[in-house]
Amino acid sequence: MEFRHASVMLEESLRFLAPRSGGIYVDGTLGGGGHAERILADTAPDGRLIAFDKDPDALSAAGQRLSPFGSRVRLVHGDFAVLSSALAEMGIDGIDGIMLDLGVSSHQLDSGERGFSFQQDAPLDMRMDTTKGVTAADIVNNESREELIRIIREYGEERWASRIASAIVRARETLPVTSTLQLAELVKGAIPRPAWEDRIHPATRTFQGLRIAVNDELGSIRRGLPAAMQLLNRGGRAVVISFHSLEDRIVKDTFRSFTGRCTCPRDLPVCVCGQSAAVRILTAKPVRAGEDEIAANPRARSARLRAAEKL
Incomplete structure (x- = not known):
C-alpha cells in the first residue's frame, strides 16, 4: 500500500x-x-x-x-x-x-493490517515500528486489570475504563483478544448505550490509549x-x-x-x-x-x- x-x-x-x-x-x-x-x-x-x-x-x-x-x-x-x-x-x-x-499517520490508520483502526478487522498490533516491541494484543491479553484501567483512563481519557478493562479480562479468560473488531465489540458492550458519543465510535478512546502505550x-x-x-x-x-x-x-x-x-x-x-x-x-x-x-x-x-x- x-x-x-x-x-x-x-x-x-x-x-x-x-x-x-x-x-x-x-x-x-x-x-x-x-x-x-x-x-x-x-x-x-x-x-x-x-x-x-x-x-x-x-x-x-x-x-x-x-x-x-x-x-x-x-x-x-x-x-x-x-x-x-x-x-x-x-x-x-x-x-x-x-x-x-506527533501522533499516528493517515497511512497507519488506513492500513488495516497495522491494527490501528477498527474500521476493518485486523490483528491487534498498533506498533509504529513493526520490527520490535510489544503489540496491543500483548498488552490486552497479559496486563492486569488495574494496568488496563490505567492505560485506558490515563492515555485514552476514557471515563468507562474500569468497565472496559473488566470486560477485556472476562473475555480473555475464554478466548484471547487478538483482532481489532473483537476488541471494538468488547468496548461497545462495556459502555452503556446512552453514554455513546455522537461524533466518535465508542472504542476510539480505548484504541488511542493502547496505541500510546504500545509506542510510548x-x-x-x-x-x-x-x-x-x-x-x-x-x-x-x-x-x-x-x-x-x-x-x-x-x-x-x-x-x-x-x-x-x-x-x-x-x-x-x-x-x-x-x-x-x-x-x-x-x-x-x-x-x-x-x-x-x-x-x-x-x-x-x-x-x-x-x-x-x-x-
Whole structure:
C-alpha cells in the first residue's frame, strides 16, 4: 500500500520554523515526508535535514520522495527521543530547528493490517515500528486489570475504563483478544448505550490509549523535546503539532520550563534559583488549522501547533 500522509498545517509550520539555507534541521516524525520536502526546498542549496521515523514504511516511501535532495538529507530508523545520541554520532552538536508532527499517520490508520483502526478487522498490533516491541494484543491479553484501567483512563481519557478493562479480562479468560473488531465489540458492550458519543465510535478512546502505550508516545515527547531544545542554536526554532490534550500539555509545559520562570518557593523573599530564559514562546495560544484545511482533511480538526525560539 502506498504510504499516504497529509501534512497538517504545512504553511503554518514552515512560517514558524523559518528554515534558511545552510542550516541544520531535524524532522523527528518524518511520516510521508511532506514537511521534510518543504524544509529541504526552503534551505537550498546547502541546508541539511536529519529525519527520524520509527515506521519502516515511512522511511522507505519518504526516502524515494526525498531522493532528489541527495546527501542533504539523512534518514534515521528510530524514535526521535534518541536524537541527542544519534546526532552526536554524526558529529552534530547544534541544530537550527526541529519539526515534530506527533501522533499516528493517515497511512497507519488506513492500513488495516497495522491494527490501528477498527474500521476493518485486523490483528491487534498498533506498533509504529513493526520490527520490535510489544503489540496491543500483548498488552490486552497479559496486563492486569488495574494496568488496563490505567492505560485506558490515563492515555485514552476514557471515563468507562474500569468497565472496559473488566470486560477485556472476562473475555480473555475464554478466548484471547487478538483482532481489532473483537476488541471494538468488547468496548461497545462495556459502555452503556446512552453514554455513546455522537461524533466518535465508542472504542476510539480505548484504541488511542493502547496505541500510546504500545509506542510510548508520551515518553518519547518527554525525552525527545527537551533534548531538542538543548540542541537548538541561538535563533533556532522548535515547531510541534499535537493532536490531543495529553501531547499538547507536555509540549506546553516543556516550552515553559525553558522560559526561565522562577522555581523558588513562594514564601522565599529573594529568588535564589538562578533561572534565566532560554527560549521565547512564539505561540501564546496553540495555532489551529483553518476551515479550508479541515474541510479537505478532517483529521486536521484536532491539530494544535506550538512554537518556540532559542534565545
